[in-house]
Amino acid sequence: MKVWWLVSLCCFGCFTELYAEIHSQSGTGIFPFLGTEMDARAAAMGRTGVMNSSLTNPALLAEFRNSKISFVRILGVQDINDNFVSYQQYCGKYPVLVGLFSRGSDLGDSYNEDGIKIPAIETSDMVFLASVAKEMVGYRYFLFWGIEGKIIRSKIGGYKASGVGIDTGFLFKFSQGDFYNIPLKNLKLGLVLQNVGPQARGSPLPFTLKLGGNYQSTDKFLLALEFKKPRDDFLSMSVGGEYQYDGIFSFQAGYVLGNERGISCGLGVNHKNLQVNYAVNQGALENIHRISLSYEFKEVEK
Numbered sequence: 561m562k563v564w565w566l567v568s569l570c571c572f573g574c575f576t577e578l579y580a581e582i583h584s585q586s587g588t589g590i591f592p593f594l595g596t597e598m599d600a601r602a603a604a605m606g607r608t609g610v611m612n613s614s615l616t617n618p619a620l621l622a623e624f625r626n627s628k629i630s631f632v633r634i635l636g637v638q639d640i641n642d643n644f645v646s647y648q649q650y651c652g653k654y655p656v657l658v659g660l661f662s663r664g665s666d667l668g669d670s671y672n673e674d675g676i677k678i679p680a681i682e683t684s685d686m687v688f689l690a691s692v693a694k695e696m697v698g699y700r701y702f703l704f705w706g707i708e709g710k711i712i713r714s715k716i717g718g719y720k721a722s723g724v725g726i727d728t729g730f731l732f733k734f735s736q737g738d739f740y741n742i743p744l745k746n747l748k749l750g751l752v753l754q755n756v757g758p759q760a761r762g763s764p765l766p767f768t769l770k771l772g773g774n775y776q777s778t779d780k781f782l783l784a785l786e787f788k789k790p791r792d793d794f795l796s797m798s799v800g801g802e803y804q805y806d807g808i809f810s811f812q813a814g815y816v817l818g819n820e821r822g823i824s825c826g827l828g829v830n831h832k833n834l835q836v837n838y839a840v841n842q843g844a845l846e847n848i849h850r851i852s853l854s855y856e857f858k859e860v861e862k
Contacts, residue, residue: 590714590721590723590759590760590761590763590764590765590766591685591712591714591721591723591755591760591765591766592766593642593663593685593687593714594687594712594725594754594755594765594766595754595766595768595790596634596642596661597609597613597616598613598615598616598632598634598642598644598661599612599613599615599616599632599837599852600632600826600837600838600839600850600851600852601613601802601810601812601826601828601837601839601852602616603824603826603839603841603850604800604812604813604814604824604825604826604827604837604838604839604840604841604850605784605798605800605801605802605812605813605814605824605826606784606786606798606799606800606813606814606815606816606824607786607798607800607814607816607820607824607841608772608774608784608785608786608798608799608800608814609770609772609786610729610750610751610752610770610771610772610786611731611748611749611750611772611773611774611784611786612774612784614648614657614691614693614706615644615646615659616729616752616754616770617706617729617730617731617750617752617770618657618691618692618693618706618707618708618727618728618729619693619704619705619706619729619730619731619750620693620704620706620729620731620750621648621655621656621657621691621692621693621706622655622693622694622695622704622705622706622731623704623731624648624655626856626857627647627648627649627650627856627857628647628648628649628854628855628856628857629645629646629647629854629855629857630644630645630646630647630852630853630854630855631643631644631645631852631853631854632644632645632850632851632852632853633850633851633852634848634849634850635848635849635850636843636848639665640663640664640665640683641663641664641665642661642662642663643661643662643663644659644660644661644662645659645660646658646659646660647659649857654692654693654694655692655693656690656691656692657689657690657691657692657708658688658689658690659688659689659690660686660687660688660689661685661686661687661688661689662684662685662686662687663683663684663685663686664682664683664684664685665682665683665684682715682717683714683715683716683717684714684715685712685713685714685715686712686713686714687710687711687712687713688710688711689708689709689710689711690708690709690710691706691707691708691709691727692706692707693705693706693707694706701732701733701734702731702732702733702734703730703731703732704730704731704732705728705729705730705731706728706729706730706731707726707727707728707729708726708727708728708729709724709725709726710724710725710726710727711724712724712725712760721760721761722760723757723758723759723760723765724757724758725755725756725757725765726755726756726757727752727753727754727755727756728752728753728756729750729751729752729753730750730751730752731748731749731750732748732749732750733745733747733748733749734747746775746776746777747773747774747775748773748774748775749771749772749773750770750771750772750773751770751771752768752769752770752771752772753767753768753769753770754766754767754768754769754770755767755768764791766790766791766792767790767791768788768789768790768791769788769789770786770787770788770789771786771787772784772785772786772787773785773786779804780803780804780805781801781802781803781804782801782802782803782804783799783800783801784798784799784800784801784802784814785797785798785799785800786798786799788818793818793819794818794819795818796816796817796818796819796820796821797816797817797818798814798815798816798817799814799815799817800812800813800814800815800824801813801814807830808829808830808831809827809828809829809830810827810828810829810830811825811826811827811828812824812825812826812827812828812839813825813826822841822842822843823841823842824839824840824841824842825839825840826838826839826840826850833855833856833857834853834854834855835852835853835854835855835856836851836852836853836854837850837851837852837854838850838851839851
């Protein structure tokens with residue numbers, strides 16, 4: 561129990577310091593694409609990635625026991641398309657994930673009021689990331705911790721920028737106990753600090769603090785709640801849920817309250833080792849579509 565109090569105190573201290581840092585720095589950060597929710601299932605549940613995506617919370621890696629390869633495709637606005645591929649497996653006693661994110665677009669030629677042609681502006685973004693997680697077990701709880709490092713490169717026309725950043729996340733769940741006859745073992749809580757790192761070209765990274773929770777009310781129904789506070793935006797809240805049918809199909813829905821407000825929904829199919837998810841999120845200009853494909857390999861020996 562002493563370990564839990566020590567970890568709680570450290571987390572509270574980090575939260576206090578980082579909250580103060582958020583309010584002491586203003587202005588739009590560089591690399592806004594780092595806030596993209598890559599996981600289609602989490603996006604369908606109102607972008608509740610803290611508890612539903614190891615791409616958002618690296619601590620979730622510790623819950624996986626299988627090697628897995630995944631591919632995600634996001635179709636956005638103005639011909640901006642995102643791709644992400646990742647692979648995860650155990651290296652010794654620790655789960656490790658490596659991934660590559662890429663974004664490309666060609667806005668096409670345009671013309672001004674005088675009919676003069678304006679050349680197209682090509683943009684490209686790329687992020688290489690690697691993460692690792694560790695499990696810490698107590699008498700009445702499980703605590704997971706994960707960290708992710710990333711190398712970032714971006715190009716807009718003739719403008720180029722590069723940088724490095726770190727994400728760290730925590731996952732906490734009870735192994736036993738009740739609260740007003742509600743089983744605590746069905747509750748999970750998570751905390752994520754995203755995009756911690758030095759400035760790039762004089763601009764700060766889009767640091768974001770996220771806090772979320774999942775509650776498995778039945779074997780088939782999952783509830784999710786998440787709060788997000790970016791460095792340069794207001795606090796937002798996301799709610800979502802998932803319903804499992806026959807162990808093969810799953811249906812997700814969610815809603816985001818805040819500047820990014822909008823509804824979302826999705827569908828998942830899980831057959832043997834193959835999993836396919838589709839999500840659509842309401843955007844400011846038009847809907848954003850995500851599709852992910854994952855394949856899990858045989859269980860590894862630890």
